[in-house]
Amino acid sequence: MILSLDLHSAADRSALAKRAATPEKPSLIGLSRVELAETLVAAGIVPERQARMRAQQLWHWLYVRGVPAFSEMFNISKELRSALEERFSISRPEIVEEQVSSDGTRKWLFRFPPRGAGRPVEIETVYIPEEGRGTLCISSQVGCTLTCSFCHTGTQKLVRNLTAEEILAQLLAARDRLGDFPDRDTPDGAIVPAEGRKVSNIVMMGMGEPLYNFENVKKALLIASDGDGLSLSKRRITLSTSGVVPEILRAGEEIGVMLAISLHATNDDLRDLLVPINRKYPLKELIAACRAYPGLSNARRITFEYVMLKDVNDSFADAKALVRLLRGIPAKINLIPFNPWPGSNYQCSDWETIERFADFINGAGYASPIRTPRGRDILAACGQLKSESERMKKTDRLALEAMMIAGHGA
Ligand code: SAH
Ligand code: SF4
Numbered sequence: 001m002i003l004s005l006d007l008h009s010a011a012d013r014s015a016l017a018k019r020a021a022t023p024e025k026p027s028l029i030g031l032s033r034v035e036l037a038e039t040l041v042a043a044g045i046v047p048e049r050q051a052r053m054r055a056q057q058l059w060h061w062l063y064v065r066g067v068p069a070f071s072e073m074f075n076i077s078k079e080l081r082s083a084l085e086e087r088f089s090i091s092r093p094e095i096v097e098e099q100v101s102s103d104g105t106r107k108w109l110f111r112f113p114p115r116g117a118g119r120p121v122e123i124e125t126v127y128i129p130e131e132g133r134g135t136l137c138i139s140s141q142v143g144c145t146l147t148c149s150f151c152h153t154g155t156q157k158l159v160r161n162l163t164a165e166e167i168l169a170q171l172l173a174a175r176d177r178l179g180d181f182p183d184r185d186t187p188d189g190a191i192v193p194a195e196g197r198k199v200s201n202i203v204m205m206g207m208g209e210p211l212y213n214f215e216n217v218k219k220a221l222l223i224a225s226d227g228d229g230l231s232l233s234k235r236r237i238t239l240s241t242s243g244v245v246p247e248i249l250r251a252g253e254e255i256g257v258m259l260a261i262s263l264h265a266t267n268d269d270l271r272d273l274l275v276p277i278n279r280k281y282p283l284k285e286l287i288a289a290c291r292a293y294p295g296l297s298n299a300r301r302i303t304f305e306y307v308m309l310k311d312v313n314d315s316f317a318d319a320k321a322l323v324r325l326l327r328g329i330p331a332k333i334n335l336i337p338f339n340p341w342p343g344s345n346y347q348c349s350d351w352e353t354i355e356r357f358a359d360f361i362n363g364a365g366y367a368s369p370i371r372t373p374r375g376r377d378i379l380a381a382c383g384q385l386k387s388e389s390e391r392m393k394k395t396d397r398l399a400l401e402a403m404m405i406a407g408h409g410a
Contacts, residue, residue, distance in 0.1 A: 025089040029172070030165030030219060033059060045083045054080075063229030066172060066181035068092050092173040093166070096122060104129045105375030110173060112166050121159055123207055125170040126380045127178065127199070134178075135201040138170045140217050141208025146242055148262070148275050150307055152341040153207045161213040167220035170206075171230065175199055201236040205260070211244035211251060218255050225257070234258070240305065245281035245289045252294035259293055260303040260334070261286065265313050266321035274313070283325070290329055301330040307338050308349040308357070319357045323364040333361050333368040339376065 031039060037055035040046040046054045061073045068091055070081045093110040100106050106127040111120050126137040142159035144151075175181055180198040202224065204210040210217045221237055224230045239251060240260035251259065265271035271278040278286075290302055304326065308314050322333065335358055338348040349357075354370055361368040374380065 025087065027089045027091075027165045028058065028084075029062060029090055030163060030168050030223065032219065032223070039088075043087050045080065045087065059229055062090060063223065063226065064231075065183060066175060068172075068176065092176060093169050095173065095177070098177065099378040099380075101375040101378045101380060103374055103377075105378065105380050106174075106177075107375060107378050107380040108170075108174065108177070110170065112162075112169075115160070115163070118160065123162065123166075123170075124380075125174060125206060126375060127174055128374050129198070133200040134198045135203055136171060136174050136199045137203050137206050138167060139206030139208055140167060140204055140210040140213045144208050145212060146209055146275075146277055148242060148264075149273060150264075150309060150338060150344060150346050152344070155343070156207075158208075161216060162208070164216045164219035164223070167216060168223055171199065171202065171224060200232075201238070202232060203237075203260070204239040209242055209244065210239050211241045211247040214247055214250065218251075221255050221257055235300070238303065240303075242275050242277050243281050243286045244277065245285045248289040249292060249294070252296075256295065258300065258303070259290075260305055261290060262307075263304045263322075264307050264309075266318060266325050270313060274307075274309075287325065287329070296330055298330045301332050303332045303334050305334045305336055307336045308354050309338050310347040310349045310353075312346065314349040314353050314357060316356070316360065319360040323361060323366070326366070331366055333366050334371055335361075335368060336371045337373055339373060341379075 026039075028036060028039065033052075033055050036058060037046075037051035040054055040058075041048050041051050057076065058073075061067050061076075065072075067073060070076075070084045070088075070090065073081060076084075093112050095108055096111050097109040098106065099108075108125050108127075109122055110125060111122045114120050121142045123139040123142055125139060128135045128137065139162065141161050143156040144153050145158040146154055148154045175198065178198040204217065204221075217239070221239070224232050225234050225237060234255075234257045237257040238260050239255065239257050240262060241248065241251075242262045248259070251257070262275060263271075264274045265278075266283075268278060268282050271283060290296075293302060296302065304322075306313070306322065326333070335354060337354060338346055340346070340348065358368045358370055
């Protein structure tokens, strides 16, 4: 049964909407420290000699305490706070919808104000709580230029790249809603220890291809991993790519987070069909880029994602080919049961087939966890994210529910 809870009341919703960014005021979120200092000086709010100190002060409020309003920055003078308020915004995106799955997974539909002449955009972000950790699945684009044939997001055209601010705002807004800035009001505003955090990990596995929005993703992830701010270890941040080969090396050198590759096939003929970017960057080039990924080691393995599609890529021969292809690369293979959506032409492999596949890969020395589908009842699983304009009609939702009951979804 589909459980769809709208968490907040009308009053709650209107309070959140009031906090939503006003389009005409530029946001201070997503700027590097240097840019933040320069912005304050250029606005004539802060003299040059104070710029670094003020930028540092703001940084602390924005990313350690996570306050969503200048008025809460109590060690900054009233005059400066109102000058900041007048010129800039640090508000969160509007939360159009918040859903909670029966398994505790949460999904938000966030709305961002227009950029320039554009229209407001909506994207989805998913929080997956697990024993000992919580992972936030962040979107990098509205829609996607790529058209992987098993992915629902791939049926939606690219609307635009998200800005660094919008990428970070997903983390800040999720932490707000989860109560994950508990030290917001304490006098010393201590950094939350990594173990105590609700969001302990982030994965760039939401909507979009992060390496086609390189600069903004880089900026956002460098801020998310800044040790004096949000302070997420780069070992706890994973960037997933369908295989934008020229940017993989750069991602390793300039961002330095963990890498995941959406592999899904072990030969070019099949990968051309499933992940069409393969026609541009075939397997040989992709695997070579993986071997050259900076910092690659047993402690920093690459995750290879492999969606299990019935009678398409799930044979014993496929498992053997997979092991052969990855030989010598420190790797973990993540088997993802296919998540169905109405109109998709695939079925998920049978559970026994997935287990046999996993056992074989395991026997060859690779960790091969089967990704437990999470949040299926709220369409929060991999490849099911879409924006509001493209959300499912009720009839489609019912069709999907019937598919899941019939067991196609594993
Ligand atoms: N665009 C990036 C990141 C987002 S997709 C990428 O492709 O890597 C995150 C993962 O979900 C990818 O491995 C993607 O191939 C997979 N995925 C997409 N649709 C899916 C579906 N319907 N069922 C299971 N996994 C899916
Ligand atoms: Fe885009 Fe990734 Fe979906 Fe492919 S799998 S269409 S790259 S979001």
